[in-house]
Amino acid sequence: MKDIASVLFSPSFPTGHFLDPSEQEQLVAGLAYYGLLKLSNARDLPLKKGGFTDIYINIRDSRNHWEAVAFLADLYAPAMKRLRVDCFADIPQAVSHLAGSIAERTRLRMITIREQAKEGRATKGLIIGNVKPSDRVAIFDDVITDGGSKAAPYFALSAMGIMPYLIVMVDRQQGWQQKFAQLGINMPVWSATDLHTVRRHVIDTFGLMQRCDHEMEEKNPFIVSLDGKPWEEILPIIDVLRPSGSIFKINDLLHDQNRTHIVRDVGVYGKVMVDFKGHDIPETVYNSCMRYREHPPWAVTVHASGNGEMVRAAMKAFMGTPTKVLAVTALTSLSDNDCKTIYGHKRPRTVKHLASIASEDGGCHGFVCSGKEVSALHSIFPGRTFVVPGTRSPGAEAHDQKNVVTHAEALKNGATHLVAGRQFLRAPDPVAELKRVMTEELGIAL
Numbered sequence: 056m057k058d059i060a061s062v063l064f065s066p067s068f069p070t071g072h073f074l075d076p077s078e079q080e081q082l083v084a085g086l087a088y089y090g091l092l093k094l095s096n097a098r099d100l101p102l103k104k105g106g107f108t109d110i111y112i113n114i115r116d117s118r119n120h121w122e123a124v125a126f127l128a129d130l131y132a133p134a135m136k137r138l139r140v141d142c143f144a145d146i147p148q149a150v151s152h153l154a155g156s157i158a159e160r161t162r163l164r165m166i167t168i169r170e171q172a173k174e175g176r177a178t179k180g181l182i183i184g185n186v187k188p189s190d191r192v193a194i195f196d197d198v199i200t201d202g203g204s205k206a207a208p209y210f211a212l213s214a215m216g217i218m219p220y221l222i223v224m225v226d227r228q229q230g231w232q233q234k235f236a237q238l239g240i241n242m243p244v245w246s247a248t249d250l251h252t253v254r255r256h257v258i259d260t261f262g263l264m265q266r267c268d269h270e271m272e273e274k275n276p277f278i279v280s281l282d283g284k285p286w287e288e289i290l291p292i293i294d295v296l297r298p299s300g301s302i303f304k305i306n307d308l309l310h311d312q313n314r315t316h317i318v319r320d321v322g323v324y325g326k327v328m329v330d331f332k333g334h335d336i337p338e339t340v341y342n343s344c345m346r347y348r349e350h351p352p353w354a355v356t357v358h359a360s361g362n363g364e365m366v367r368a369a370m371k372a373f374m375g376t377p378t379k380v381l382a383v384t385a386l387t388s389l390s391d392n393d394c395k396t397i398y399g400h401k402r403p404r405t406v407k408h409l410a411s412i413a414s415e416d417g418g419c420h421g422f423v424c425s426g427k428e429v430s431a432l433h434s435i436f437p438g439r440t441f442v443v444p445g446t447r448s449p450g451a452e453a454h455d456q457k458n459v460v461t462h463a464e465a466l467k468n469g470a471t472h473l474v475a476g477r478q479f480l481r482a483p484d485p486v487a488e489l490k491r492v493m494t495e496e497l498g499i500a501l
Contacts, residue, residue: 068220068243073134079248079359082130082224083256087263089123091116094257096265099296104201109264109297110254112225114197115149115172127224128156130247135161138245141190142467144168144182144219146208149197157195168194168208181211186214199244203230211241218242225250228290228338251290255323267325271300274499276466277489278302278328278356278442280476283322286314293324296479302353304328304474319350326353328442333357333382337368344372351376354440356423358383359409360398372420379420379440382413384432387425387445387459403428410436426460426468433469444474448496463496 074082086092093111100111103382117123131153135143139217142164147152154165166184186192203223212219217244222349225248235242235352257263279301281289286308293303303325308317321327329352344355357369359382369380384406385394391401398405406428413419414436422432429441443465462473482488493499 063082069137069245072131072248073137073222073245073465078130079252080256080260082247083253084261085123085126086114086253087261087266088113089126089424090265091118091123092253092257095326096264096268096298097302098295100201102200102464104203108227109294110229110257112198112253112340114224115152118152122267124153124156124258128153128160130224131157131222132160134245134247135193135195135290136263138193138220138222139191140220140311141164142184142186143193143222144186144208144212145196146194146196146204150195153195155160163256166192168211170207186212186215186217190217192217192219193222194242196224197223198227199231199246200227201228202234202238202240205231206238206240209242210265218223220245222246225253228287251320251323254294255320258323259319263334266323267298267300271299271501273297273327275300275302275489275493276471276497276499277479277493278304278472278474279325279479280444280474281308281480282306282476284480286311286317289321290458292480292485297324299486299489301489302326302328302472304476306330306332316350318347320352322352328353328381329355331355332360333365333369335363335365339373340365341368344369347378348372348376351378353377354379354442355379355419356381356383357413357419359413359419359422363412363418366413366417366419380417381421381423381440382410382417382419383423384409384413384428385424387489400489403431407431414439421471422446426465426470428470429465429470440470440472441470442474443470446470446473446475448478448492461496462492466497 072166089299091113093113098107098109099152101107102108106222117127127345144166145151146168161299166186169181194210209219221242221244224247226249258266267328270426309331311317314320318327318329329347332345340357355378357366357380366382385402394402394405406424410422410432423442424432426443426446429443445459446465447459449461465473478481479485479489490501494501
């Protein structure tokens with residue numbers, strides 16, 4: 056149990072962002088309006104610390120607009136007040152021009168921390184301005200990427216016995232926690248928003264960029280399985296895969312208590328397959344599917360064994376949306392003997408029977424089946440969507456799958472989409488591996 060007085064008078068450092076969702080949307084609108092965003096669907100914008108990005112945030116150019124300076128100062132100032140700091144420090148040169156406006160709004164002292172001391176001058180110290188060891192200090196900057204540029208100001212203050220806070224407008228979510236740990240930096244960070252949210256508004260809210268070229272989405276047959284990884288590990292992967300046109304399959308991520316809009320968030324980077332494998336009474340399946348209507352996914356899965364009425368309930372929930380309802384026949388991890396034990400028949404007969412229930416009684420849009428049964432189902436139910444899980448490149452391990460075929464075999468047998476996860480997620484370069492498979496193994500021209 057927590058002590059009431061401690062929580063009231065000695066609160067923990069705030070979690071989350073210092074702007075609420077509507078203010079974060081306004082921030083992105085302001086950055087776009089004042090020309091402080093550089094955007095490229097080709098992901099060819101260079102970063103100072105190396106690598107490339109699709110979104111470059113250039114707050115230093117707010118020098119060109121006094122209105123932009125006022126807009127940004129109005130956002131920084133309340134955060135500093137909430138932290139009850141005695142003064143704040145800027146890191147030259149990205150946000151130095153904002154310091155005066157923030158000081159005017161907060162009535163706080165300001166200091167500047169140089170990258171290195173100026174030799175041969177009267178004021179040759181690292182710090183310009185007055186600061187005491189007893190002061191509570193907030194360093195502020197435009198963004199945080201890997202955190203390396205924040206080391207010098209942190210150590211300059213910590214050498215005086217000051218443990219500063221860091222306030223940034225955008226967390227670029229590129230590993231600063233690991234860098235801080237490596238460098239021994241113990242500095243709480245509070246951001247207004249993160250790069251994912253900026254990207255979501257740039258693509259979904261304001262339409263300033265495409266999610267992906269539509270031609271690429273049509274060419275790419277792959278559904279990349281994101282199972283078994285937390286959001287923080289998945290985000291950098293789906294970020295680089297966004298231009299590839301891949302569909303992303305989510306299952307256990309649906310239960311991430313920290314991501315209340317996971318379908319919307321993954322949908323920024325590609326179409327989403329909600330693999331929740333519904334299997335319950337029709338009303339429960341209907342209610343579960345209705346939860347996804349606000350941000351309709353590309354497809355949802357339900358078990359064909361739930362019966363035709365249950366499948367129809369899922370279809371009814373998504374009526375009027377582009378969402379496909381896909382019926383899972385027999386899991387690809389089940390052997391012939393498993394199917395005989397569970398369903399009374401071996402795999403081929405079981406799969407055909409379950410597909411008939413889901414199609415003729417339920418009216419589903421397509422099926423999830425192994426590459427060994429897809430040819431038979433394709434001939435019985437032409438024109439449907441056929442998703443084949445667990446496809447592999449030649450010679451790859453089967454892992455937990457018992458009915459494995461190659462990517463090329465699955466497409467030849469009638470699959471419209473292929474599910475693969477480990478091959479791409481564990482590759483040193485997921486994009487390069489995906490392109491290699493599409494061009495070399497499947498003969499798709501990119």
